[in-house]
Amino acid sequence: MFSDADAAELYDTLNPWDGSRFPADAFYDGLVTAAGSVLDVGCGTGAMLHRARERGHRGRLVGIDPDLAALGRARRRGDVEWIAGTAAEIGLRQEFELATMVSHAFQCLVGDDELRRSLTAVRGALADGGCFAFETRHPQAKAWQDWNPAQVTEIAGLRMWHEVESVVDDVVTFTETTAQPDGTVLRVDRTALRFLDVAPLNAFLAEAGFEVAEQYGDWRRGPLTGASREIVTIARRVDG
Template structure:
């Protein structure tokens, strides 16, 4: 079997944080470097905050994630705060200028109750006027249609092991997509299976939740170049301000 620690290391390798090469990472890096104190919600292996500190960020940096395996890798850097909790479990009170949820982490907030509780906790963690930046896949782009074994990826992990990874969609219902991710040896021997669920919200529903939580949308884009959201946009990129 492929362990949690090995899977976290593989993610760190394949999805390495790279604001020099990836427009999405560059977007968040600019926001983080311009802010004073920053909270990364769903920080994963910590790449965003690692890079910010390495590039000279002098403010407070804190990351939270409920997954102990990814936090173990994040904690390789000790000049950042790391907290094992969910978004809804955050207990800070007006301590940050910016909160971010990158890499589509926002879509893991599935139920209305979890979404409301998470937005309330994020808002509470921000100082008055603080900003919350995140992105979610536009439901009209139907990204899940490309998540199938025909789009498997061949990769090599940090130990030199040749692997094949793929996704299979199990259920699409009411804007919620459940899918299975598989890691296997190149000969097809399955090493690990993970089941995950994501929520796809359109602009109207998204803005209703934000307004209810006390956020005002400051900017909204449909891509990483700053273009408007259209019927063919693949992303809904939002920066909202604590009202």
């Protein structure tokens, strides 16, 4: 058996949070450091908030995620608040200067209704003038074309690969297989991600009461171009 707890531990091995090595982590580290209070939606194993505390952040830090195994690892630090739930269930009112969704968690909001409810909840959790920072893979880059069994990751004595099942409109459904070195399958996880383009993304934000303050095509704050692989967004809560 390869349990949910095993999967959460492997995720941390595959995705260490390190702003000195990864531009995406450095981007969010700067935002979090500058904010007095932070809500991380889809916090997973809590690596970003763990690092913030290690770096001396003294304000309120809250992480929310529906994955109980991931939260189990997040809760290794007791000086951060951890909440089991989804973005749409936050129920916090005007309490944070900054909300984040990192590591492409925003793309897990697949349906229109789910996306609208989640954006409304995030806006509600932000204080006046608060900002929501997140990223989504730019659909023009077609990142899913690299998600195939030929691209195998070998780590911690295991083999992992992905296989796309379907691409329907802007939703890509794929599986992630974890196996032993001899190919014996231990676990298969199925995921659907939404690849919103810039115009519909910004329309959803505006409908939910956000205005786009900054939007970039890479982690070094470069402009959106025809070659951009990311849509990195900082949206500000519109009052009223």
